[in-house]
Amino acid sequence: MSQDLAAPPEATRKLSGRRRREIVAVLLFSGGPIFESSIPLSVFGIDRQDAGVPRYRLLVCAGEEGPLRTTGGLELTAPYGLEAMSRAGTVVVPAWRSITSPPPPQALEALRRAHEEGARIVGLCTGAFVLAAAGLLDGRPATTHWMYAPTLAKRYPSVHVDPRELFVDDGDVLTSAGTAAGIDLCLHIVRTDHGTEAAGALARRLVVPPRRSGGQERYLDRSLPEEIGADPLAEVVAWALEHLHEQFDVETLAARAYMSRRTFDRRFRSLTGSAPLQWLITQRVLQAQRLLETSDYSVDEVAGRCGFRSPVALRGHFRRQLGSSPAAYRAAYRARRPAGDPVALGAPLADAVPQQVRRAAAASAALPLGATAPAPDPGKPEAYARRG
Numbered sequence: 001m002s003q004d005l006a007a008p009p010e011a012t013r014k015l016s017g018r019r020r021r022e023i024v025a026v027l028l029f030s031g032g033p034i035f036e037s038s039i040p041l042s043v044f045g046i047d048r049q050d051a052g053v054p055r056y057r058l059l060v061c062a063g064e065e066g067p068l069r070t071t072g073g074l075e076l077t078a079p080y081g082l083e084a085m086s087r088a089g090t091v092v093v094p095a096w097r098s099i100t101s102p103p104p105p106q107a108l109e110a111l112r113r114a115h116e117e118g119a120r121i122v123g124l125c126t127g128a129f130v131l132a133a134a135g136l137l138d139g140r141p142a143t144t145h146w147m148y149a150p151t152l153a154k155r156y157p158s159v160h161v162d163p164r165e166l167f168v169d170d171g172d173v174l175t176s177a178g179t180a181a182g183i184d185l186c187l188h189i190v191r192t193d194h195g196t197e198a199a200g201a202l203a204r205r206l207v208v209p210p211r212r213s214g215g216q217e218r219y220l221d222r223s224l225p226e227e228i229g230a231d232p233l234a235e236v237v238a239w240a241l242e243h244l245h246e247q248f249d250v251e252t253l254a255a256r257a258y259m260s261r262r263t264f265d266r267r268f269r270s271l272t273g274s275a276p277l278q279w280l281i282t283q284r285v286l287q288a289q290r291l292l293e294t295s296d297y298s299v300d301e302v303a304g305r306c307g308f309r310s311p312v313a314l315r316g317h318f319r320r321q322l323g324s325s326p327a328a329y330r331a332a333y334r335a336r337r338p339a340g341d342p343v344a345l346g347a348p349l350a351d352a353v354p355q356q357v358r359r360a361a362a363a364s365a366a367l368p369l370g371a372t373a374p375a376p377d378p379g380k381p382e383a384y385a386r387r388g
């Protein structure tokens with residue numbers, strides 16, 4: 001469930017007798033980034049009853065033995081161990097140190113037990129990898145930082161990864177995108193528990209919006225998992241990225257891969273974590289975004305140069321993914337560019353195909369790469385856009 005279709009409190013299971021809904025356990029590991037780790041500590045660990053925010057009881061728990069080293073070489077000492085999680089009605093995993101290494105088995109078992117006993121389980125950013133390793137995301141929708149979403153989808157194929165959302169509330173299991181989206185999810189939890197006024201009061205104290213609109217789409221880039229560089233589909237991906245100005249569909253890509261559409265869809269999704277049609281539309285929108293930022297083409301011309309069959313199609317997909325019309329996006333972007341900025345208009349565009357894809361495609365060279373594609377992203381507007 002997305003942030004706009006969040007599950008009501010009744011969707012969570014009944015807590016076991018020893019757990020209390022107002023107790024929040026935060027599970028920390030060595031190597032976790034300090035920013036993400038500090039978010040639930042600040043939201044749930046500070047008494048703000050004077051501002052109208054009901055109080056939670058915070059238990060900071062070590063997920064493994066020894067001092068917990070974090071950003072900048074700091075060492076933390078958690079006052080509690082895994083046993084303290086048995087009292088919590090909510091357990092938050094704010095981050096995991098490496099998406100390539102498995103979490104400690106004892107911590108995974110403690111999370112599974114907490115979930116079985118009715119606790120609400122929350123994963124912020126890469127904390128979703130810990131929840132997935134515990135099996136708590138199987139068959140569920142989830143999100144994480146857009147950069148890690150393809151890896152999460154590939155490693156845990158039973159998880160329905162949506163890299164577009166800032167957070168996903170599936171009732172008793174919740175996940176968020178990277179860094180600041182952890183604040184969004186924690187505010188959502190306060191709103192779910194205590195209402196809009198309490199969440200608004202907390203947001204004012206934190207000096208953040210009480211509820212952000214949109215998702216991660218505006219931050220997505222052309223990145224693909226590193227593993228694609230060694231895969232035969234790298235050639236097809238490279239060709240697609242360099243021919244976005246042409247009108248072709250997923251059937252064309254499947255034919256170039258010598259696969260049926262069904263097989264191609266399955267292979268592409270397992271490799272990238274995204275359906276090929278959605279990936280292709282996203283790449284066309286990103287190309288349009290770059291041309292709007294760096295060229296003088298009209299919106300109709302941009303549509304043609306990005307492979308859309310009509311300007312209407314461009315406007316619809318652009319608004320769905322970036323929350324504004326192409327014309328409004330260009331105006332907002334130019335308003336933020338300093339006068340005389342060489343990137344503002346008409347600057348030369350560089351090759352945008354990911355290097356690992358180009359290297360693999362050039363190495364096996366079954367299909368020619370062709371001409372270079374325009375436009376690495378020189379930046380995006382910083383203001384939050386609204387979905388239309």
